[in-house]
Amino acid sequence: MQLRSACFQVIKATLPIALACSVTGELSSTTPQQLADRYVDRVYAQSTPVARERARRSYLIWFFEGFVSPGDFMPGDHDLERDAFQDGQAFWWTRPSLRPWVMQNYGYVEVRLAGLWTVGYEASSLEVGDGSRRRCWLWGLGDAQIDPSLAMSRSPWGVPVAVAGYLSPPGRYGHLGSYDCQVYATKIARDGNQPLAAPDPRPPGMPVWR
Structure with a gap:
């Protein structure tokens, strides 16, 4: 846990070496799907096919959460979610040219x-x-x-x-x-070309529900 916490601080403060903190250490030559497959093969090798597929889908969800939150902290103690989240963060910082591709892939x-x-x-x-x-x-x-x-x-x-x-x-x-x-x-x-919204007809102090 201390190592992983230190890794997060490195990702946030020293972005050029974020790759060294990735769980897999293979971000330079892989895709999110391949990362998910390798993670499941390593961590869930003895699990049932159903459990492996569930883990793979969960990894891809949390990878994306980390990818779109590259400076945030992932709370909790679930290893798969935390690992995937940090892999997503590392992918964001180390492969900027692939950011549009990842977004489109999702x-x-x-x-x-x-x-x-x-x-x-x-x-x-x-x-x-x-x-x-x-x-x-x-x-x-x-x-x-x-x-x-x-x-x-x-x-x-x-x-x-x-x-x-x-x-x-x-x-x-x-x-x-x-x-x-x-x-x-x-x-x-x-955007100066867009018209301002019409004044709200509700009395002052009323909550604004959008």
């Missing part, structure tokens, strides 16, 4: 969107400005470029933004699964 599509961004307690809603009224959970991906002025211009009615990043397949995302889609942003900028 069903995300590279997009450019404009809309209204509303940020609040357990909320980060992008109402896409294409007439569909889709509400996507918007989150910065890794070292995303986010216009610093946006931090000073939050509004309960939304701030017009332009977003570059990756759009998820339709589903349930974000806090309590209350969003139709998810956008992992590589860039968020103020």
Whole structure:
């Protein structure tokens, strides 16, 4: 545990040698699927086929969680989840040219969107400005470029933004699964071409539910 904790600190503070901290040590010549197969072969060699497949799917889920959270800490003591999470983080930092491929491999599509961004307690809603009224959970991906002025211009009615990043397949995302889609942003900028949202008709002090 001490070694793995130290590894995490190296990944976060000394990114160029993150590969040395990966569980497999083979990130330079493999894919997430191959990493999952090798992990299962090593750790679940004596398990049933059903258990092995369950472990493989779990590894791929937690690999992606680490991949899109390259600077975060993985709590808990479940070895498979922690190992896969840290492998995903190491993959992010050591193979930047493959980031688009990994996102696409998990069903995300590279997009450019404009809309209204509303940020609040357990909320980060992008109402896409294409007439569909889709509400996507918007989150910065890794070292995303986010216009610093946006931090000073939050509004309960939304701030017009332009977003570059990756759009998820339709589903349930974000806090309590209350969003139709998810956008992992590589860039968020103020969009002066988008109209401001109409004032909220509710009395002052009423909660804003988006």
